[in-house]
Amino acid sequence: MAFIITALRRIGRGIFSRLFEAVFFASLLFWDFSLAIVNTFTFKRKIGSVTPKGSPGEGGVWPKYTPPSEGDSRCSCPGLNTLANHGIISRDGRDISFRELSDHVRSTYNFSPTFSLFVPRFIARILKRSYRTGRFDLADIDVHNGIEHDASLVRRDTFLQIHQGLPDADLVAALIKSATGPPPKKKLASLDDELRDPLPPKDSPYFHVAAQVAKATTDFDLNRTLTPRDLSRRLGQRRREAQADNGQYSQDTGHKMFGSSNASTLLTIFGGRMDDIYTFLTLFAFNRTVFRVELGIEEEVNQSLHLM
Numbered sequence: 001m002a003f004i005i006t007a008l009r010r011i012g013r014g015i016f017s018r019l020f021e022a023v024f025f026a027s028l029l030f031w032d033f034s035l036a037i038v039n040t041f042t043f044k045r046k047i048g049s050v051t052p053k054g055s056p057g058e059g060g061v062w063p064k065y066t067p068p069s070e071g072d073s074r075c076s077c078p079g080l081n082t083l084a085n086h087g088i089i090s091r092d093g094r095d096i097s098f099r100e101l102s103d104h105v106r107s108t109y110n111f112s113p114t115f116s117l118f119v120p121r122f123i124a125r126i127l128k129r130s131y132r133t134g135r136f137d138l139a140d141i142d143v144h145n146g147i148e149h150d151a152s153l154v155r156r157d158t159f160l161q162i163h164q165g166l167p168d169a170d171l172v173a174a175l176i177k178s179a180t181g182p183p184p185k186k187k188l189a190s191l192d193d194e195l196r197d198p199l200p201p202k203d204s205p206y207f208h209v210a211a212q213v214a215k216a217t218t219d220f221d222l223n224r225t226l227t228p229r230d231l232s233r234r235l236g237q238r239r240r241e242a243q244a245d246n247g248q249y250s251q252d253t254g255h256k257m258f259g260s261s262n263a264s265t266l267l268t269i270f271g272g273r274m275d276d277i278y279t280f281l282t283l284f285a286f287n288r289t290v291f292r293v294e295l296g297i298e299e300e301v302n303q304s305l306h307l308m
């Protein structure tokens with residue numbers, strides 16, 4: 001008898017949970033569709049007044065960037081790593097509330113309330129935590145084939161590179177070089193020297209990634225934009241490469257859709273501008289010249305080869 005009651009309870013809960021999710025998703029789609037219609041007929045906010053009052057970034061003033069240090073948690077998502085690097089969520093990338101993440105994604109990137117709710121709630125469910133009360137470290141979201149999947153734009157597959165918080169320099173450079181669009185319509189606001197960001201320590205893996213990207217893209221003019229066609233081409237190449245290099249390659253339709261939707265943030269949030277995207281993907285907001293100068297210092301080479 002106890003077995004029958006337990007079994008019925010579990011089946012009942014399963015059906016309720018599926019029904020609830022179906023209704024939730026349908027309502028979210030309806031909400032999103034309504035927002036899209038309203039947005040079509042209303043004015044866009046002016047540049048400089050998009051970030052809500054009282055949120056970090058108001059009036060273009062962002063909290064200072066600090067490179068991640070050893071022991072900090074970082075993940076496969078450049079959008080979330082950037083929030084931590086600027087202290088918008090905890091700088092060590094740990095103990096973050098899913099609900100607060102929704103608020104920060106919304107106010108920082110001007111994402112729709114629907115996306116800002118859907119994605120953190122989706123990953124909370126994958127991690128079997130409550131969206132309302134649960135907390136996570138950034139690296140937790142790298143659970144393979146949750147949202148994180150093979151054939152990403154700027155990271156080697158988990159099979160080849162376990163630390164998914166570390167972008168791959170060759171892939172970042174290839175993405176940057178794949179941009180074929182015209183120069184952006186508006187000029188980039190120039191940063192004050194004091195706001196330029198510090199280099200991570202030289203023994204940090206992030207330093208090496210950024211240095212390699214700077215070297216590989218030295219002659220590439222960033223005054224251009226990434227187009228939807230560039231992204232489709234690059235994602236297609238990545239899927240072919242990953243299939244050839246990764247004996248455990250897998251990719252279902254849901255992950256393909258996540259891949260395309262992640263890639264699309266580079267168009268919708270950053271307008272495809274390579275000058276901004278370069279900074280976003282390499283994690284550092286400073287001039288490539290710094291690296292060119294640093295990498296050209298002969299004494300550094302001689303010293304490491306014990307020639308001096």
Ligand code: HEM
Pocket residue numbers: 076077078079080101105109111115116119120123141142147148149150151152153154155259262263265266269
């Ligand atoms: C709302 C919470 C978010 C979560 C839970 C999340 C999670 C993830 C995950 C797990 C990946 C890895 C997917 C893969 O394997 O390719 C990813 C990739 C990515 N995310 Fe996010 N993300 C969020 C918000 C954002 C935001 C706000 C942005 C942009 C401003 C963004 C931009 C990207 C980009 C460009 C990638 C692709 C990286 C690559 O292909 O290597 N994400 N995200």
